[in-house]
Amino acid sequence: MALDTQAKIEVQHFKSYIGGEWVEAASGETFDVINPADGQVCATVPKGDREDAQRAISAAREAFDAGAWSGMEPEERKRILGQVIEKFAMAEDELATMETMQSGMTIRATSTFVIGYCINHWDYFANQSTRPTQEALEPVSYPTHSYNFALREPIGVCTGIIPWNFPLVMAVWKLAPALAMGNTCVLKPASNTPFTALKLAELLDETELPKGVVNVITGGGSTVGEELASNPEVDKVSFTGSTVVGRRIMQLASSTVKKTTLELGGKSPNIVYEDADMDQAVDGALWATFFHQGQVCESGTRLLLPESIHDEFVERLVERAKSIKVGDPMDYETDMGPLVSAAQLETVENYVRIGKEEGAKLVCGGSRITGDGLDQGYYFEPTIFTEVDNSMAIAQEEIFGPVLSVIKFKDDADAIRIANDSIYGLASGVWSSDPDRCLETAKALRAGTVWINDYHLLNCIAPFGGYKQSGVGRELGSYGLDEYTEVKHVHWDLGTPKPQKMFGVLLSE
Ligand code: NAP
Numbered sequence: 379m380a381l382d383t384q385a386k387i388e389v390q391h392f393k394s395y396i397g398g399e400w401v402e403a404a405s406g407e408t409f410d411v412i413n414p415a416d417g418q419v420c421a422t423v424p425k426g427d428r429e430d431a432q433r434a435i436s437a438a439r440e441a442f443d444a445g446a447w448s449g450m451e452p453e454e455r456k457r458i459l460g461q462v463i464e465k466f467a468m469a470e471d472e473l474a475t476m477e478t479m480q481s482g483m484t485i486r487a488t489s490t491f492v493i494g495y496c497i498n499h500w501d502y503f504a505n506q507s508t509r510p511t512q513e514a515l516e517p518v519s520y521p522t523h524s525y526n527f528a529l530r531e532p533i534g535v536c537t538g539i540i541p542w543n544f545p546l547v548m549a550v551w552k553l554a555p556a557l558a559m560g561n562t563c564v565l566k567p568a569s570n571t572p573f574t575a576l577k578l579a580e581l582l583d584e585t586e587l588p589k590g591v592v593n594v595i596t597g598g599g600s601t602v603g604e605e606l607a608s609n610p611e612v613d614k615v616s617f618t619g620s621t622v623v624g625r626r627i628m629q630l631a632s633s634t635v636k637k638t639t640l641e642l643g644g645k646s647p648n649i650v651y652e653d654a655d656m657d658q659a660v661d662g663a664l665w666a667t668f669f670h671q672g673q674v675c676e677s678g679t680r681l682l683l684p685e686s687i688h689d690e691f692v693e694r695l696v697e698r699a700k701s702i703k704v705g706d707p708m709d710y711e712t713d714m715g716p717l718v719s720a721a722q723l724e725t726v727e728n729y730v731r732i733g734k735e736e737g738a739k740l741v742c743g744g745s746r747i748t749g750d751g752l753d754q755g756y757y758f759e760p761t762i763f764t765e766v767d768n769s770m771a772i773a774q775e776e777i778f779g780p781v782l783s784v785i786k787f788k789d790d791a792d793a794i795r796i797a798n799d800s801i802y803g804l805a806s807g808v809w810s811s812d813p814d815r816c817l818e819t820a821k822a823l824r825a826g827t828v829w830i831n832d833y834h835l836l837n838c839i840a841p842f843g844g845y846k847q848s849g850v851g852r853e854l855g856s857y858g859l860d861e862y863t864e865v866k867h868v869h870w871d872l873g874t875p876k877p878q879k880m881f882g883v884l885l886s887e
């Protein structure tokens with residue numbers, strides 16, 4: 379590994395990117411970005427307000443209406459979007475370090491996985507710029523003979539509002555497909571983690587992308603976020619975040635009937651049947667829950683186990699969980715870093731208290747970690763509750779931290795019933811050596827993604843999104859690209875003589 383993990387970046391000031399210019403907030407105000415590893419300020423960014431959001435939206439609107447991007451030959455768009463890939467690859471170490479500093483994700487995760495994943499996805503979407511945009515429909519003779527086809531066109535100004543858990547991945551998921559389909563964008567990163575999105579804007583600024591096509595602006599959800607979701611000049615809003623804010627976005631977008639894509643929360647079930655490969659399933663259950671400190675929307679936070687293997691499985695799970703090394707995320711040996719913020723730490727502590735009060739049995743962890751230089755950071759132990767009933771708050775509500783709820787089931791039907799008993803339906807896992815059983819269960823689960831004998835893996839071609847209150851619409855793959863297009867039907871009359879035209883419905887001879 380070539381990465382120098384000691385090379386911490388100095389406290390930097392970043393600016394927002396509007397209309398191809400680097401700008402401060404109109405008010406001149408800024409806010410601090412805290413490194414969750416040590417509670418220290420690691421950067422400052424402009425504290426944008428509605429006025430700044432309006433400027434960014436106007437820039438995107440003008441760029442779209444001028445047609446320099448939407449009207450460009452797809453091959454040319456693909457070429458320009460492709461220009462960022464090499465820059466991305468060259469900035470890999472710096473981006474990985476920045477991502478770790480602002481979010482607390484381990485350097486092992488950011489450097490071996492996250493940045494490469496972003497490049498892979500950007501590359502996929504850039505290449506999709508040339509996907510066919512015209513689809514011939516079957517010939518019809520009723521009501522008259524006509525040739526019909528559908529065109530896929532850009533929607534216009536697309537805004538993206540993203541959370542703090544995967545700041546750079548989320549920025550790529552919002553910008554790349556929107557741009558590939560010819561839209562212009564305004565992106566608002568989460569206030570906890572604003573600067574890798576700005577770094578991405580810096581890389582894009584070095585390409586031939588016309589000014590105003592991409593705008594990245596920092597500021598609060600209740601100001602900048604609300605403007606991006608409600609401004610009449612915005613055609614589509616794509617939001618990733620909590621279900622509570624998702625409901626609000628939908629409401630705001632309704633005022634001008636904007637298209638919306640919502641990727642929201644989850645409380646995903648992970649079912650292990652007794653015929654699963656136990657070694658794999660134990661590690662798989664830990665991976666499903668504790669990756670990135672459990673701050674993943676599709677984390678498998680409800681582990682469903684049959685009575686027959688429950689005790690042995692839990693014993694192995696706890697033993698293995700205790701070997702997870704929690705500490706400085708910049709240390710390559712660290713398995714789990716800090717939670718993203720003091721507020722998130724408090725939320726997790728609260729839920730652990732609630733779990734105990736509800737009568738669940740705490741069998742692993744449950745406390746904040748201090749000492750050994752970790753006092754100023756937001757570290758929490760991998761935590762496991764057993765004897766959880768699915769009606770408890772720790773089984774129904776998203777905690778977004780390293781807390782696993784283990785729930786017993788009687789048979790397959792019971793497992794599926796419990797799994798589906800949730801307001802969420804983002805993802806799920808099934809572990810078994812019986813392919814039929816895996817498939818039957820996968821079909822019965824009310825969730826947007828099902829992993830069989832694996833967990834967490836999303837790729838650029840497979841649709842991602844939620845059933846029920848986990849969201850609306852899909853991201854990634856052709857499904858995700860479709861969400862960034864308007865569909866136009868063109869009807870072409872094939873020379874119908876006037877007497878056979880439908881005019882007679884209105885006009886008599
Ligand atoms: P959040 O509080 O919902 O915030 C998400 C984004 O929305 C942030 O940029 C936030 O800005 C902004 N925001 C807040 N209030 C707003 C408002 N009234 N109007 C417009 N924008 C507003 O979520 P989070 O705490 O950052 O992230 C955790 C949540 O995201 C979890 O629920 C998780 O499940 C979900 N998530 C879902 C997916 C998925 O793909 N389904 C992926 C990752 C995360 P500020 O940061 O400035 O407050």
Ligand code: MG
Pocket residue numbers: 411412413414480481570571718719
């Ligand atoms: Mg932070």
